[in-house]
Amino acid sequence: MSTPRVEVAVVGGGIAGVSAAAQISSTHSVVLLEQEAELAYHTTSRSAAVYIENEGGPVFHRLSTASRPFWDSSPGSETPLVTPMPVLSVGDASMGADLQAEVDEASQVTPSIRFVEGAELLELCPVLNPEVVAAGMLEDTAGSIDVMGTHQLFLRTARQGGADVWRSAKLTSAVRNGGLWEIQTEAGPLQAEVIINAGGAWGDTVAERCGVQPIGLAPKRRTAFTSPIGQDPTGWPFIYSGIADMECYFKAEAGQQLLCSLSDEAPSDPCDAKPEELDIALAIERINTISTLGIRSVATTWAGLRTFAPDRNPVFGWDDTADGFVWMVGQGGCGIVTSPIAGEIAASFVRGDPLPQRVTELGLTAEQLAPRR
Ligand SMILES: Cc1cc2nc3c(=O)[nH]c(=O)nc-3n(C[C@H](O)[C@H](O)[C@H](O)COP(=O)(O)OP(=O)(O)OC[C@H]3O[C@@H](n4cnc5c(N)ncnc54)[C@H](O)[C@@H]3O)c2cc1C
Known part of the structure; x- marks a missing residue:
């Protein structure tokens, strides 16, 4: 059997990974890899589920504000995803x-x-x-977030876009070869043009398994x-x-x-x-x-x-020391609140677009978010 091939492999089935898959699957073929048997098993299902804009310093504050239109309208959800509090x-x-x-x-x-x-x-x-x-x-x-409802919404959107989800599929190694990642997972091999590292606490471990320098998470x-x-x-x-x-x-x-x-x-x-x-x-x-x-x-x-991350700000962007590797890590205590805009930011990199306008309007630049800033 030939090795499956996609444009984008997203590593991590927490809120970050599914938010990226939801956005990217509308334009690219995507496989989401999760090492556990269930998605959202780690930090995503263990949060306090609070929507606060002014949390985590000025960069997170702006990303939370840029996420606000999503939380205000909960597009695609039958019930509001945030209850005022x-x-x-x-x-x-x-x-x-x-x-x-x-x-x-x-x-x-x-x-x-x-x-x-x-x-x-x-x-x-x-x-x-x-x-x-x-x-x-x-x-x-501020408000209280329906975290699992949000995770399910992103996952549903990703699936509707054609994304495939591999559970019990830890990425164990990846090698760049002829413009493609040759990925080994516990659920079988996979080829991808781009890897998005949404591995949460394992972000540096995922990088090392791909031969990419860690960033000190x-x-x-x-x-x-x-x-x-x-x-x-x-x-x-x-x-x-x-x-x-x-x-x-x-x-x-x-x-x-x-x-x-x-x-x-x-x-x-x-x-x-x-x-x-x-x-x-x-x-x-x-x-x-x-x-x-x-x-x-x-x-x-x-x-x-x-x-x-070492400066406690989130990390989004292409690794400038490795071809085809995007970081989406360091969400600290704001990864749920910022997940709507995080998915859009990840998609902007894959599509070669500028950062979403809502982010730049608030004064944030790609350099401020870059992995090796
Ligand atoms: C007590 C507590 C309270 C919090 N309260 C809030 C809050 O009120 N509001 C808020 O916005 N945030 C809050 N947070 C933070 C928020 O939960 C995180 O920022 C967010 O969940 C991070 O999501 P993630 O997808 O990056 O990480 P995770 O949910 O941990 O997902 C990463 C996934 O990657 C997978 N993975 C790792 N390595 C591999 C591999 N090699 N192959 C395949 N898969 C792999 C892991 O199994 C994991 O499922 C809180 C956190 C805690 C602990």
Whole structure:
């Protein structure tokens, strides 16, 4: 049997890989390779599912803003993919000026972001502890994302475009030969003109398997859990505490529960990340300090790897040391929010187009996103 041949092999079946496949399959033949038996098994299914524009620094902020039209209209989905839920970043009495400065900066991209203090903090979230929390930054255009609905939508779009999905198909090696990648996978060989590396925490490993120099990606574990709270948190904003030694967040979930995390960033090798009990205990202690919740128990726990480039900005672009190799990695804590524009950016490279106008209009350049910037 002859080796299957396509124009583009996308490595990774997380949100990044399927967003790329959805866009590219309308113009190119695509195979999506996923090493696991199921797609979205790793970081994508382990997020807090929050849509925040002002997160991860100015580059991510702009990519999130460029993704906004997709989230506002959820094209191709029968139900909205984002449910409105404001985000309130809180600080103590010493942080008012810093939060105001962040509001001034962030509101240039998202004008509705504003400073909050005093009684309004408790009006927004009645369980905040007024003895600790004194100021806040409110992004009231934020929301809660249906992550798996979004992943399914991208996957469906990719399939409708003719993309083939290979599960249990780890890319084990690839060699460039006569303008083609000769790829070996655990599901058989494949030839492709272009490889898109959407391998998440394994981004550098995928590159090395293709003989391409790694770029220094750093996966960082974050533990999350749900806790029953015996009251209905519907309508509360997502609360993020940036108070020193009090960093944590919580988010309302169905069934009188909260999704909670310490906002931890523990260095990790690429792996099937497992939750850390100590991080859960510390998160409970902190949440019980910034709030009057008195959390005592935990329902479910999990962990995922948020993967960062050395400068913590995302990486999109052709590798200038290897022919036919596109990077799509380093999504850190914003890979879900930015996935709509990420797929369009990956497609623009494959098609030889400039970056999408929504990205350049916000002042971003291909150089800022390039792998070896
Ligand atoms: C606790 C937590 C909370 C978060 N909260 C948010 C949030 O609120 N909002 C937000 O936008 N983001 C959030 N994130 C970040 C977000 O989840 C990630 O940025 C995003 O999921 C990254 O997607 P990905 O497709 O790059 O990675 P992944 O989902 O990990 O996908 C990469 C895939 O590549 C596959 N792969 C690797 N090597 C190979 C190979 N050799 N061959 C074939 N396949 C391979 C892997 O198996 C994996 O499935 C959070 C993350 C965590 C852990």
